[in-house]
Amino acid sequence: MIARLGAAAGQVLAASAAALLLTLLLTVLLGVGARAFAHPLAWTEEAAQHLLVWTGFVGLVIAARNGSHIRIEAVLNLLPTGARTALTIALHALVIVFAALLLREGPSLIERNWDVEWVSLPLPSALLYIPVPIAAVGLILTSLAEIASLLRRERLP
Numbered sequence: 001m002i003a004r005l006g007a008a009a010g011q012v013l014a015a016s017a018a019a020l021l022l023t024l025l026l027t028v029l030l031g032v033g034a035r036a037f038a039h040p041l042a043w044t045e046e047a048a049q050h051l052l053v054w055t056g057f058v059g060l061v062i063a064a065r066n067g068s069h070i071r072i073e074a075v076l077n078l079l080p081t082g083a084r085t086a087l088t089i090a091l092h093a094l095v096i097v098f099a100a101l102l103l104r105e106g107p108s109l110i111e112r113n114w115d116v117e118w119v120s121l122p123l124p125s126a127l128l129y130i131p132v133p134i135a136a137v138g139l140i141l142t143s144l145a146e147i148a149s150l151l152r153r154e155r156l157p
Contacts (some may be wrong), residue, residue, distance in 0.1 A: 006145065013138075017058045024051040041120060043120040050118075050128050057131035061138035066094070067146075071150030085150050092143040092150075099139035
């Protein structure tokens, strides 16, 4: 059941990333096209910036799930298997601590910016911060799953 839930979460993340990237592309193209016809749209640049932030947070969770963040493993690979596993678990624990800080601060960022509007549209600036706690939960769950997987592999003969 957990594997199916993880697969479903991966599909939701992939669909979200695709939708965000497509919306970002269309927003930028609309802005460029409108400027080309001497009728610039004031909101497209700000909307594109906000979409880029959302896309970045979704990409952060996808990269964490796929283990595709940039990392230097030169020292890690020199360690014996047990020490490598212990250090990897410690690194995931640090990610959990970082994500917990994001999760703690995210809601207050949203709350503090709910009554502040975008410059170009009557939308709350809080929309920019909504992905912070969502991504934090994704990072925590991903790191916990990785730690559980490492511990299971370590116990196998």
